[in-house]
Amino acid sequence: MSYIAIRKIHSFALAYRGMFMAAVLLFGVALGQLQAQSGQELSLQDLSEFEDPSDSWQIAGDVSAPLDQENTVITSEGTGVLVNNPSDHNGADLLTSFEHGDIDLELEYMMASNSNSGIYLQGQYEIQLLDSWNVKVPTSGDNGGIYERWDTNRPQGQEGFQGYAPRQNASRAAGLWQHLEISFQAPRFDDEGNKIENAKILHAELNGVTIHENIELYGPTRGALEEDDVAQGPLRIQGDHGAVAFRNINIRRYDGTAPTVSDFEFKVFEGDFDELPNLDSLTPIKSGTSEKLTTNLSGLPDQFLMQYTGTIQAKEAGEYQFQLNTAGGGGILSVNGKQVIPFDSNEHTVSLPEGESSFEILYHKQAGWSDPNLQFVVSGDQLRAHVLSDQSLSSGNNVNPIYVHAEDKPLLRSFRDLPGGIRVTHAVSVGSLDKLHYTYDLKSGNIVQAWRGEFLNVTPMWYSRGDGSSRPNGSVLNLLEKPALALNKLDNEQESSWSDDTSGTGLKPKGYQLNKDDEPTFNYQIYGTSVEDEIRVIEDGKGLQRTIDIQEAPDDLYVRLAAGSSIEEAGNHRYIVDDAYYIEAAGSSSPIVRSIDDRQELLVPAQSTVSYSILF
Incomplete structure (x- = not known):
């Protein structure tokens, strides 16, 4: 084998480990979830x-x-x-x-x-x-x-x-x-x-x-x-x-049948290689045959180059997508003597004939801190992702999740990431025994999420150094695409846009007070008025009841109950928002459904008390 330039791997080791981890996650999706x-x-x-x-x-x-x-x-x-x-x-x-x-x-x-x-x-x-x-x-x-x-x-x-x-x-x-x-x-x-x-x-x-x-x-x-x-x-x-x-x-x-692999022979060469050497000129520290494609071999050094050769048996000729995931380094796949996955990639579509084909996998592990791991996956238009390597191995980076349960009605401060990638930095998540929970944004005075199920996954916040964020551990209802005020002044209730900017509103969060049942009522000032925002779980956990008390509300102040792509009246003072939840506004003055900026909004004029329910 002649020398083949493969780039310097030092700068790519971390990237390949990240690629391997991402590929493992993607493979889990491909194997278990619908695309x-x-x-x-x-x-x-x-x-x-x-x-x-x-x-x-x-x-x-x-x-x-x-x-x-x-x-x-x-x-x-x-x-x-x-x-x-x-x-x-x-x-x-x-x-x-x-x-x-x-x-x-x-x-x-x-x-x-x-x-x-x-x-x-x-x-x-x-x-x-x-x-x-x-x-x-x-x-x-x-x-x-x-x-x-x-x-x-x-x-x-x-x-x-x-x-x-x-x-x-x-x-x-x-x-x-x-x-x-x-x-x-x-x-x-x-x-x-x-x-x-x-x-x-x-x-x-x-x-x-x-x-x-x-x-x-x-x-x-x-x-x-x-x-x-x-x-x-x-x-x-x-x-x-x-x-x-x-x-x-x-x-x-x-309806397809996965190819099989067999006749495994391996060699392991110790060292950190800047380019692929002539393997025939090197003496392996380990060699032999194996019943499966695996890195579960004793005595592997921290840095090595591993060569696997074998046979791929395809029962049906066709196009197959191969994926090669390598921890702490990079890999090369060759089929019938032709390189199909180079070091700077991890997947490629290969046309296999019916019957036997030869393959070679080269796995170069350069990062000494990484556990060795090689994952070889095949999929196709009619073939669900199928692992051809040892499935018993993990990435070596598994973390036991850290959960907070709602037995004691917890309130937890953290960051919260919304689907669009926007981070809520002043989030308070409130748990309930009815397994219906919500997150309140202190910075905007509004509910951003509600969910049914378990309370919080705090692994991102509490594992290692963490990033300060938590995640709902249930079926999430996103009430806002981004943080936005619940109350706003409008010059024209049909034409004025709902501003997301708090400047000029005089918004001052005042924290919250707990009642005897450890349920919070949030307090803030806005437009010179004081607001008490009480959110309670409805009996049997069917939704949230929200009551907003406003001192001396100005005439041009409005409360936005919902915003979405579609808001449809459903009778009995109910409205369906984005086919995902109900707003029941029996406790408010006549709601206004308006279309503005390609969106629909449900508003009510601010009174001393505005009350409505979110059912989902």
Whole structure:
């Protein structure tokens, strides 16, 4: 082998370690979570994607589900929304015209009040859909749960077994759109049709919260189409229980077979190399054969160059995406004698013929402080990311998360990062026993986030030196894109923009006072008036009740209750904001919905007391 210039690695060691860590995280996403842009959206222009739909199923342009009316949906003409309304018809399950094995599924759904439905993967394994709005301790029968299996031969009261509750209740209120992502691995069978591996829910996420991970399904759940596991089956939606709607159904099927690697031979050369040497001229400190591609070898020095050679066996010719992740240094992948991943990259698409191909991996670990780790991953259009190397190894940089729970109604000061990358520097997070929490920005006198579930992940703040920030540990409702005042003066209630600038307002935060139940009321001065901002969790954790008391409010002062892309009136003094939450303004004067700067806002004139609820 001749000398090959590979750049100085000294300046790249830290970068490659960072690249490796990022790649590990990205691989976790590729393996367990849906990449919607790579999938195919199910057409909802009509019902042609489904087999013999019953009269209870229809295509609509829009749908609503009144919060106060059980099992009721109201539709409007058009296309794009799949609706089941079994109240006036004999409801029946809906089956797709295609069958699937491994699949990533992403969709949005809306539950009617007190309604019940479900999604059966392969027609066999049910993910429960239910109006579980205010459930504190969810079971397998609640929203997002993996429904239990059933055996009538078991003792009475124990017929149900092997159901899996979601990790936490991330459900939204009836009538609001909810977002579900599922990565499913079908059961595996040998050539004789014997099951050799159970089905798995690799990852499931509800409203932005991981609710299941690596759950093995030992058999079909109750109500399955077939008694035993199958290799292929239709996607099935339960339709005989309650009213439900679906939209933006995105499906990615994985029907490809992963290549295999074998015939591993390795050599390890000690040292820190500025360029790739002629390996034939060096004496390895370790060499031999291995049953797997691994760095789990005893006696490795802090700095080394490792060479692996072997065979890739592709059952199907095609384009394959290879990813090579190397900790503390860099790597090179060559296939059939051609370099396909150089040191300055970590992935490349390779065209493999059917049958055997040779490969070589060179891993140069230069950073002495890093644990050795090599990860070799293959994926494709019809192939979910598959690890070809030793999966038992980690990056060597795992951190046990640090959580703060809400048993004692904690208040915690920290930084808080909003989705757009804006940092709230004066944030106070308030926990509740009802598992509904919120963050208040002292600098603007407003609520920026609310969430349902567990309280806070403070790992970024308390691990090592930290960066001062915390993260909600639940399903987050972002009420503001960036910090903004709750109160503002407007020259014209229809035309004046809502200013985010506090200069000229005389805003002076005055902290907060705790009542006997350790619940805070925030105080500040603005425009020469004193404000008391009381936020309380509504009974059963259905939302937040906010009461703003203002001393001698000027005539041109307004309170902004909500801002978003869309605000729709829903009756009974309720408004739906961005399909994500309700504002109930029964305790305020007549609200004003206005459109300004391509956004909509819900305002009320400031009075001595302004009261409203946030329901989600």
